[in-house]
Amino acid sequence: xxxxxxxxxxxxxxxxxxxxxxxxxxxxxxxxxxxxxxxxxxxxxxxxxxxxxxxxxxxxxxxxxxxxxxxxxxxxxxxxxxxxxxxxxxxxxxxxxxxxxxxxxxxxxxxxxxxxxxxxxxxxxxxxxxxxxxxxxxxxxxxxxxxxxxxxxxxxxxxxxxxxxxxxxxxxxxxxxxxxxxxxxxxxxxxxxxxxxxxxxxxxxxxxxxxxxxxxxxxxxxxxxxxxxxxxxxxxxxxxxxxxxxxxxxxxxxxxxxxxxxxxxxxxxxxxxxxxxxxxxxxxxxxxxxxxxxxxxxxxxxxxxxxxxxxxxxxxxxxxxxxxxxxxxxxxxxxxxxxxxxxxxxxx
Amino acid sequence: xxxxxxxxxxxxxxxxxxxxxxxxxxxxxxxxxxxxxxxxxxxxxxxxxxxxxxxxxxxxxxxxxxxxxxxxxxxxxxxxxxxxxxxxxxxxxxxxxxxxxxxxxxxxxxxxxxxxxxxxxxxxxxxxxxxxxxxxxxxxxxxxxxxxxxxxxxxxxxxxxxxxxxxxxxxxxxxxxxxxxxxxxxxxxxxxxxxxxxxxxxxxxxxxxxxxxxxxxxxxxxxxxxxxxxxxxxxxxxxxxxx
Amino acid sequence: xxxxxxxxxxxxxxxxxxxxxxxxxxxxxxxxxxxxxxxxxxxxxxxxxxxxxxxxxxxxxxxxxxxxxxxxxxxxxxxxxxxxxxxxxxxxxxxxxxxxxxxxxxxxxxxxxxxxxxxxxxxxxxxxxxxxxxxxxxxxxxxxxxxxxxxxxxxxxxxxxxxxxxxxxxxxxxxxxxxxxxxxxxxxxxxxxxxxxxxxxxxxxxxxxxxxxxxxxxxxxxxxxxxxxxxxxxxxxxxxxxxxxxxxxxxxxxxxxxxxxxxxxxxxxxxxxxxxxxxxxxxxxxxxxxx
Numbered sequence: 034x035x036x037x038x039x040x041x042x043x044x045x046x047x048x049x050x051x052x053x054x055x056x057x058x059x060x061x062x063x064x065x066x067x068x069x070x071x072x073x074x075x076x077x078x079x080x081x082x083x084x085x086x087x088x089x090x091x092x093x094x095x096x097x098x099x100x101x102x103x104x105x106x107x108x109x110x111x112x113x114x115x116x117x118x119x120x121x122x123x124x125x126x127x128x129x130x131x132x133x134x135x136x137x138x139x140x141x142x143x144x145x146x147x148x149x150x151x152x153x154x155x156x157x158x159x160x161x162x163x164x165x166x167x168x169x170x171x172x173x174x175x176x177x178x179x180x181x182x183x184x185x186x187x188x189x190x191x192x193x194x195x196x197x198x199x200x201x202x203x204x205x206x207x208x209x210x211x212x213x214x215x216x217x218x219x220x221x222x223x224x225x226x227x228x229x230x231x232x233x234x235x236x237x238x239x240x241x242x243x244x245x246x247x248x249x250x251x252x253x254x255x256x257x258x259x260x261x262x263x264x265x266x267x268x269x270x271x272x273x274x275x276x277x278x279x280x281x282x283x284x285x286x287x288x289x290x291x292x293x294x295x296x297x298x299x300x301x302x303x304x305x306x307x308x309x310x311x312x313x314x315x316x317x318x319x320x321x322x323x324x325x326x327x328x329x330x331x332x333x334x335x336x337x338x339x340x341x342x343x344x345x346x347x348x349x350x351x352x353x354x355x356x357x358x359x360x361x362x363x364x365x366x367x368x369x370x371x372x373x374x375x376x377x378x379x380x381x
Numbered sequence: 382x383x384x385x386x387x388x389x390x391x392x393x394x395x396x397x398x399x400x401x402x403x404x405x406x407x408x409x410x411x412x413x414x415x416x417x418x419x420x421x422x423x424x425x426x427x428x429x430x431x432x433x434x435x436x437x438x439x440x441x442x443x444x445x446x447x448x449x450x451x452x453x454x455x456x457x458x459x460x461x462x463x464x465x466x467x468x469x470x471x472x473x474x475x476x477x478x479x480x481x482x483x484x485x486x487x488x489x490x491x492x493x494x495x496x497x498x499x500x501x502x503x504x505x506x507x508x509x510x511x512x513x514x515x516x517x518x519x520x521x522x523x524x525x526x527x528x529x530x531x532x533x534x535x536x537x538x539x540x541x542x543x544x545x546x547x548x549x550x551x552x553x554x555x556x557x558x559x560x561x562x563x564x565x566x567x568x569x570x571x572x573x574x575x576x577x578x579x580x581x582x583x584x585x586x587x588x589x590x591x592x593x594x595x596x597x598x599x600x601x602x603x604x605x606x607x608x609x610x611x612x613x614x615x616x617x618x619x620x621x622x623x624x
Numbered sequence: 625x626x627x628x629x630x631x632x633x634x635x636x637x638x639x640x641x642x643x644x645x646x647x648x649x650x651x652x653x654x655x656x657x658x659x660x661x662x663x664x665x666x667x668x669x670x671x672x673x674x675x676x677x678x679x680x681x682x683x684x685x686x687x688x689x690x691x692x693x694x695x696x697x698x699x700x701x702x703x704x705x706x707x708x709x710x711x712x713x714x715x716x717x718x719x720x721x722x723x724x725x726x727x728x729x730x731x732x733x734x735x736x737x738x739x740x741x742x743x744x745x746x747x748x749x750x751x752x753x754x755x756x757x758x759x760x761x762x763x764x765x766x767x768x769x770x771x772x773x774x775x776x777x778x779x780x781x782x783x784x785x786x787x788x789x790x791x792x793x794x795x796x797x798x799x800x801x802x803x804x805x806x807x808x809x810x811x812x813x814x815x816x817x818x819x820x821x822x823x824x825x826x827x828x829x830x831x832x833x834x835x836x837x838x839x840x841x842x843x844x845x846x847x848x849x850x851x852x853x854x855x856x857x858x859x860x861x862x863x864x865x866x867x868x869x870x871x872x873x874x875x876x877x878x879x880x881x882x883x884x885x886x887x888x889x890x891x892x893x894x895x896x897x898x899x900x901x902x903x904x905x906x907x908x909x910x911x912x913x914x915x
Contacts, residue, residue, distance in 0.1 A: 089726045091665070143906050149722055150663045151860070151905055157665060158853030158898040165894045219486050226472050226483055232434060233470035235454035236463075238488030238541055242453070278849070282734050285727055293723075294474070324738040331731035334724045335714040 036217075040210045047202040055195070063198040065311060067266060070201040071259050072307045075280065076287035076299035077208045078255035081215065082248045083285070084293025087228035088149050092156035093284035094277060095163045096253045099136055100129030100260025101270060102167060105179045108264070109172060122200040122262050129261030130254040137253020138246060145245045160281065167272050178271040181264040197262050208255055212296035224248060256284075279323060283307075286330040292342025301341055385410040385445060385545055385576050386431070386462075392439030393423075393430055400426045402600040403440070408545070408578065413571055415591030415608065416580045419620065423600040424580050425467050428547050432464050433457045444545075458484070459491045461544030465537070465551050467580075469530035471522035477533060478518045481505040484541035505540070511566055512536045513559075528554045535563070539570065546570065547578045552586055560586055588612075596620065630764040635886040636879055637765055643878025644775030645840060647782050647871045649833045649851060650858040655785075655826040657856070658865025659802045660819055662711065666729040667855060668848035669736035670700065670827055674834020675749075675843045676740060682751040689751045690777060693835035697828040704827025707732070708820045733848070740845040748842035756839060774836035779871070781832055786867045788825075798822045802865065850894055857901035860909070876900075 034042075054062040075093060082088050090096075104125045111120070140159060144152045168176045187196040215221045223244045226234035231241050264270045283306065291302025306326065313322040337344055386408040393401040401423050408414055418424050429435040431442055433454035442449050449457055463484075472480050485501050496504070509515040512532040514525075522530060535551045548567065552560050564586055571577050581587045587594070587608075594611040596604040598620045604611045611617055649671060656664045677696055678689035715725040755769040789795035797818045800808055805815040837843060854877065862873035881896045 083723065087723055089723055091730065143902055147905060147909055150657075150726075151909070153663065153726055154665070154852075154856045155898075155901060155905065158857070158894075158901055161849060161853055161894045162898040165891060169889075169891050222475070222479065222483060222486060225474055229472040229474050230470045232454075233466065233472065234483070236432060236434065236458060236466070237484045237537060238455050238458040238491060239483065240453075240455050240487070278734065278737070282730070285730060289724070289727055320738055320742050324735060324742065327731050327734040327738060331728060331735065334727050334731065335710065338714075338718075338724050 036210065036214050039213060040206065043206040043209060044203075047206050051195075051199060051202060054198070055191075060192055060194055063192075063194045067194065067198050067201050068311070069304060069307045070198070070205045071263075072283060072287060072303040073205050073300055074201070074208045074259040075256055075284045076291070076303045077212050077296065078252045078259070079284040080288040080293055080296075080299045081212060081224075081255075082252040084288050084298065085215065085221065085224035085228065086245060086248045088145070088245065088248070089153040089285070090156045090249075090252065091153055091281050091285070092158075092160040092163075093256055094280040095156070095160040096133045096137065096256035097260035097263070097280050098160075098163060098167070099133045099253075100126075100257035101263040102173050102179075103129045103132045103257070104261050104264045105173045105181065105270060108181055109179070122197065122265070123203075125261040126200070126204065126258040130258040133257020133260070134250045134254030138250040140253075141246045141249035145242060145249065164272055174270065176272060178269055179264065180269055181267075183265045183268065194266070197266055200262060201259075204258055209296055209300065211251070211255075212299075216296060220244065220247070282323070282326060282330065283310075286326055286333075288340070289330065290333045290340050292340030294339070295342060298340055298342045305341075383410065383446065384408060384443075385412070387443040388427075388431065388440070389443070390440035391427070391430055391437050391442065393426055393435065393437045400600050401430065401437070404597070404600070404602050405440075406595060406602065406605070408576060410544070410576055411571070411574065412576050412578075413568075413590055413592045414576075414578045415587040415594045416578055416597065417582070417584075417587055417594065418597035421599075422597040424597055425549060426600075427597065428464055428549055428578075428580065432462055432547070455487070458488050458541055458543075462547075463488075463538040463541040463543030463545070464547040465531075465534035465549055467549040469527075469534045471525075471530060471533055471537075473522050476519045476521060477509060477514060477525075478502070478505045480522065480533060480537055481508050481540045484537060488541040508536045508540055511539075513562065528559070531555075532563075535566075543575060545576045545578065547580065549580045550582065552581060552583055564590055631886055632883075633764065634766055635882045637767060638771060639879030639882030640875050641767070641771045641775040641878070642840070642882060643875030644778045644871075645771070645833075645836050645874075646854060646858055646878050647874035648774070648778035648829065648836055650855045650862070650870050650874055651782060651785055651867065652826040652829040652833065653855050653859045654862065654865055654867060654870045655798075655822055655829070658859055658863075658870075659798060660822055660826075661802070662708075662823065663726055664729050664823075664826070665726070665852060665856075666733035666736065667826075667830060668851040669733045670703075670830035671834045671837060671851065672740065672843060672845060672848040673736060674700065674831040675838040676744060676834075677831070678835040678838055679749045679751055679843070682753070683749075686752075688753055689835040689839055690753075690773075690832070693831045696831045700831040701824040701828040704824035705820045707827070708823035711823075712816060712819070737845045737848060744845070746844050746846075748844050749838065750842040751838050753839065770839055774839050777832070778836060781829065782867055782871055785825075785829070789867065794818070794821060853894060853901060854897040857897040857904065861900055861904045 050066070054066060075097065079090060079093055082090055107120060107125065107128065140155060141152070144155045167173060173179055183193050185193065187193055190196050190199065215224070223234070223239050226237065226239050227241050227244060234241050287302035287306050288299040289302070290306060291300065292298030306329070310322050310326060313325060333340065339346070384407045386406075388404055388406040391401050391404040392399075404427060416424055426435065430437040433449065433452060437450070444457065444460055444462060449460070472483065482501060482505050485496070485504060490496070506515055506518060509518050512535060514529060514532055514536065517524065517529070522533065525533065531551050531553065535548060538546055538548070552563055555563065560583065567577050567579065567590060579587060579590055591608050593606065594604070594608040595602060596611060596617050603620065604614050604617050653664065653667050656662045656667070674693055674696065678692050681687045681692040682689050711725060711728065715728065755773045758769050760767045760769065760772070789799055797808065797813055798821070801815045801818045801822070808815045808818065837847075858870060858873045858877055861877070862869035862871070877897055877900055880900070881893050884892050884896050
């Protein structure tokens, strides 16, 4: 399927989901759904750098928070009551995206020439440092936190959370489209070579540093865009919960559990894992929930390294999709495992 | 006469170990150069420094007259330097066809030539055919034998349409007829204008292919001349028999 | 910012002492990351685990935390060998240590921290020992014993580790496995076994470091996170596996942090080590005494 039809169909699906929730007329679905959508964006963003390029970012919370605190900064700059009517969410997303993108670029520039491990460690430390900066900066509330007053209702849509949901749904569709577009483009091939063997990639003419910077910037920007509406969603922003490790662990666990080689993986991982978490948090506790997520992550990484997608691929082995999902491997080549009854696949 | 590649007093150390000790070499366009030497003599290190995978601390490298010190490896490939790795480094998650596609997507198109997707697809298959791997075009590298991986290495280097191709032990483990095939392939390439540096241990292949022979021992060049002369050089004899 | 010479001297002294402690904290990672090339970002979690064990024994039985942690070192060693075995079979053997190995350690970090929260809650815990209250005074210089004792024991640990690495067969095998595994095999030494031992030692140091930590400051589960940046910054700055380098780097970081804390406020401390890390990576990735 070409990109534009994909985008339009995804928009349609998102629209249908929205209308269904609308019909149920219970704001709880919008609140819960917003979180799922947010995690889909975060996982997809993480996967662009982590799954496609092989560089692990532990500081998802930092980029997410940059988006959130950009919003708080604009909000405080403009004044308390006028903002919701003056600056719409997409603009805030843009600002958050730009800020996070710049930081992603900067961090990448400093650390991506070295081994992936150093990049990962630097991202881990980044979250801590950013939290330090925020806690010390009174303009965004410091350690006391920041309040955002959101409007009660929006025209046509009803309660404000429905508007937030809609905006996040649009961002989700955009993120998935971007991820899919990358996979199918020359950039996707380039990313795969970086993941497989950077030295050989350079020798083949792939400008690895440039591609890595693209991935880092894009990934950071998307995370910032996911974070931008958050202050409006939550109303009261506290540094320790915003920078919480939950974002880091979820952004990693969801793609790893869903499958890192395609845009579908983070989607599956986010939907499954977040739904599971919402259930556990409500029925048991949020601390137990985090424990379970950690255990699932470790279990999957050891037992099913290619995630759910990988398990599905193994099960459907006679179809033989190659990992990047673009070209089909020929099942009739000598030595390939074939199901006795399967028809040979024509190269696409 | 314009030299395609000029290596001037190249030096490289790893900690206290001197891998390359003042190597100077010049390769005119169209040359068929053989590079031999015992294991550990620095041949691959020399290739790595020429191609930009490693940085030399001393000396300089000039390609087509312009210095390439500090130029990143991918740009040197764009300029026309291509190499195969001694220990094959395929892209493990990509099929063979896609492995070959990478240099076409990133090197050939960087030079301004734009090809259609179909042309690229055909071209990839053609290259695989030349090294005898077309039957496994859609397989993954993990399904290849060691020998087939070396052929893939060579095909991938050729896909970059280089002006200078460095083949680093591409023939290890090949049968006699496979060696003949690869040699014929390299000769064909050379006749089309590609300068070739052949690094090999298989003396028969080196002697029949090379018009000039360079011998490296312990990071130093000890001989550089016509193959017959070099092989009669007493220092070369000592280096090989004394190992 | 009130500048006084007394303040400056005391800041430097306490920075040096804390630096000694930081060296012990980092020593495990100097082994696992610097020498074995395993990015064990869960190391701080094991340190916190050590802190909590010292806490329980101290609270219930009144035993000295440092002695407790020394007694616990064999258990931590075994834990380390077990973890390495899982890591090796699941990731190193398959060549997937970069993405999935990292995720594995991250998961361990996470599980440990959350388990501690579930079991102990988020209250700060501290220990009691005779050297925790008193401070020695040398003129204007104050030396709190609760920092000096861990610093001294920590330097003894570093010296012990250095002797181990340079004088014993196992220690030299560990240094060798970092450089040439094939050569080791040819000498009939199993490199995997050596790495397992080394990783076990690495985690064993965490037991001791944990005791030091809870002596110096009250501990709650998320304290470990502050140390991730510090540990790796010191490890890289010190030259990745050079124990003397680690000590020098640790003292340097300790002093700068102390000065920053004294003159600009304690909440900026985490930024110092991150700054060091970025600076080192950008300017001289081989560190001060790098290989």
